[in-house]
Amino acid sequence: MTECQDIELEQSRRDSLYRTIRLIRRFEERCLDLVKSGDLVSGIHPCIGQEAVATGVAAALDGEDIMFSSHRGHGHFLAKGSDPSTFLAELLGRANGIDRGRGGSFHPSDFTRNIYNATGTVGHSAAIAAGAAWSVAQAGTGQVVTCFFGDGAVSQGALLEGFNLASLWRLPVIYICENNQYATSLPVGAAVAGTITGRGEAFGIPSVTVDGQDVEVVLAAMTGAVRRARAGDGPTLIEADTYRYFGHHTFEFKVRLDYRSEDELARWRCRDPLEIAAGRVSPQVRSEIDADVEAVLDEAVRFALDGARLDPADAQEYTYTTGPQPRAGAL
Amino acid sequence: MPRLSYLKALNRALGDEMDADESVFVMGEDMNFALTNVTAGFLQRFGPQRVLEMPLSEQGFTNFATGAAMAGRRPVVEFQIPFLLLLVFEQITNQANKFRLMSGGQTSVPVTYLMPASGVRTGWGAQHSDQPYSLFAHMGVKTVMPATPTDAYGLLITAIRDDDPVIFFGPLACMGVREDVDYADLLPIPLGEARLHRSGTDVTVVAVGQLVHDAIAVADELAGEVSVEVFDPRTIYPFDWAALAESLQRTGRLVVFDDGNRFAGLGAEVLATAAEQMHLVAAPRRISRPDAAIVGASPDLDAGLLPTRQQLTSAISAVLKG
Secondary structure, three states: OOOOOOOOOOHHHHHHHHHHHHHHHHHHHHHHHHHHOOOOOOOOOOOOOOHHHHHHHHHOOOOOOEEEEOOOOHHHHHHOOOOHHHHHHHHOOEOOOOOOOOOOOOOOOEHHHOEEEEOOOOOOHHHHHHHHHHHHHHHOOOOOEEEEEEHHHHHOHHHHHHHHHHHHOOOOEEEEEEEOOEEOOEEHHHOOOOOHHHHHHHOOOOEEEEEOOOHHHHHHHHHHHHHHHHOOOOOEEEEEEOOOOOOOOHHHHOOOOOOOOHHHHHHHHOOOHHHHHHOOOOHHHHHHHHHHHHHHHHHHHHHHHHOOEOOHHHOOOOOOOOOOOOOOOOO | OOEEEHHHHHHHHHHHHHHHOOOEEEEEOOHHHOOOOOOOOHHHHHOOOOEEEOOOOHHHHHHHHHHHHHOOOEEEEEOOOOOHHHHOHHHHHHHHOOHHHHOOOOOOOOOEEEEEEOOOOOOOOHHHOOOOHHHHHHOOOEEEOOOOHHHHHHHHHHHHHOOOOEEEEEEHHHOOOEEEOOHHHOOOOOOOOOEEEEOOOOEEEEEOOOHHHHHHHHHHHHOOOOOEEEEEOOEEEOOOHHHHHHHHHHHOOEEEEEEEEOOOOHHHHHHHHHHHHOOOOOOOEEEEEOOOOOOOOOHHHHOOOOOOHHHHHHHHHHHHHO
C-alpha cells in the first residue's frame, strides 16, 4: 500500500480545489450545450461526476510535470492549467485551438502545460508514459509523469507491458485509473478478473484504491505517490473510485442505452465531488468563484465560436516535421 | 581501401550517431549479447543506459520509444524479425506517426525502427518471412530500404537525425554485401533520393532491397542486347517520383521488381503513378510475390513465391515488345 497523507489544507488551497472542480463541471456543461447546438461536432466523452480525480491529481503536481490524458480528458487539461478558451476552440476544431484543430476533443495535447497527448487506443499510454519517465529520469530533471486511463484499460495487454517497464526500472510515473464503473456499457465486474490494484501489485507497484469523489483524498494519495516518484522509488498505481453522470459519449443522448439504473445514478449523485468540495468553502467565496468561472467560460465560448474555420487545403499540414509533401488524393 | 559490409555499415552508422549525439540510444532484445551484430561492441562502448536490453514486450517498448522521443531523446529500436512490425503496427502508425499532426506541430517523434527485411532466411517459417514495407508506406510512415553498404550507412544516419518516425528495412539477404569504401566518403543520404545503379535507354527497372542486386546482374547479363536502367528508390516513402519521371522520359518502358505481395503493393503504386503521370510507350509490368503470399516453410515452395531473375528477364522482353 502506498502512504495516504493526512493533510490539513489551507483555506486558500481548498478554495482553489473547488474552483477547479467548478470550472471543469461548468466547462463540460457548456460543451454539452455546444454538442446539442451542433457547434461541437465530434461530441465529447463527458467527465461530469469525475472532476475530483483530475483536480486532486493535478494539485499535487508542478507545472513542469508531464501528463498523459485519456479520451475522457477535458478535466485533466483544465486542472493542469490549460487555457479554457484555446482548449474549447480546439474541441470545436477551430484555427485558434490549442492544437490548431488537429487534436479535437478526443486527442488533444498542450505542451505549454506538458500534457503530451490523449491517446485513443485505450491503455496504450502506459508504456508511452514510461518512456517519457525514463527520459526525464535519465536527464535528472526531477519531473514526474502522470498517466490517466479508465477501468476498461486494465484488460489491455499493452497497459500491463507499460507497468512492467515502469516498475522494472523504477521510473517516476504515476498511473491513475479512473474507475468510473463502466467501459462504455460494460460494468467493471463483468470485465475485470481479480482487482485493478492487483494488476499493479503483480508488477511490484504500490497500488491503492481511493475515494475519487473527494478531491482531498485524491490529493493525499497523489502527494505520497509524487514523493515516491521524485525520490526515485518508482511508480505508483492509484485507482480512484468514481462515476460518470452521463454516457460514455454524447451519442448516448440519441442512442439510449439502458445499462445503468436510476437508483445507481442517484446513489452516486449523493456523493457529488462538486458538493463535497463546496462544503469546505464559505458560501460567499463559493458564489464569487462561481461568478468568476461563468465569466471565464462566457469568454471561452465567445473565443471558440469566433475562431476561424480551418482551410481544407491545410488538412495535411503538420503531418511531418520535415520532408515529404504528401500527394493529393486527386490530380 | 577497406571492405565494408552492409552489417558493419549499420554498426558504424549507429555508433557514429551515438558518438555525435548524446540523445541517441538503442533499445531492443538481446542487446547484451548483440545478437544480430548490429550493436556489436556497443554495450562496452556506450554502457547500459544507452544500450537498453528490453523484455519480450514489443508493443510496450515500441510505445516506450515514443514517450522517450517526445521527452527529448532519439531512440533507435532494433527488431530481429520483420513480422514484429505487424505486432507494433498500431504503435508506429496510429501512435508515433500521428502525434505530431494531432498536436498541431507542438511535438515531434524522432524514432528510428531498425528492421531486418526478410529477404529471405530459407525455411524460417511463414511468420518470419513477410516484407511489410508497403504497409508502412501506405500509412505514410517514412520508410527506407537501402541495398548497399554505403546507402545503408547514409540512410541510417539520416533516419536517426530525422525528426519523425522512420522505418529502416535492412534486407537480411544484403547483410553480407560488401563494398570497397573510403570511410571519408560515407555521408548522410537524404530521404527520397533515388539512385541509378546502371544507366540505360531501353527500359527502367525499379528494384528495391536485395532485388537491386538481382536487377544489376540481369542488366549486366543483357548488356549489349538491351540497355537496362536500374533504378533503386532507396526510400520507399517518400518515393522519388521526379527521378522516376526523368528516367521514363528516356526509356518509356517500366518494370518494377518488388519483394512485397502483389495486391496494393509497391509495384502497384509505381505502375499506377507512372500510368497516370509519366511517359510510357508500352504497358508496364511488375514482378512481385503473389497475392496472399505466405513464404518460408519450404525452400521448394518458396521458389514458387519469390521474385526471380528469370521473371525479370521475361518481363523486360515483354515490355520491349509492347
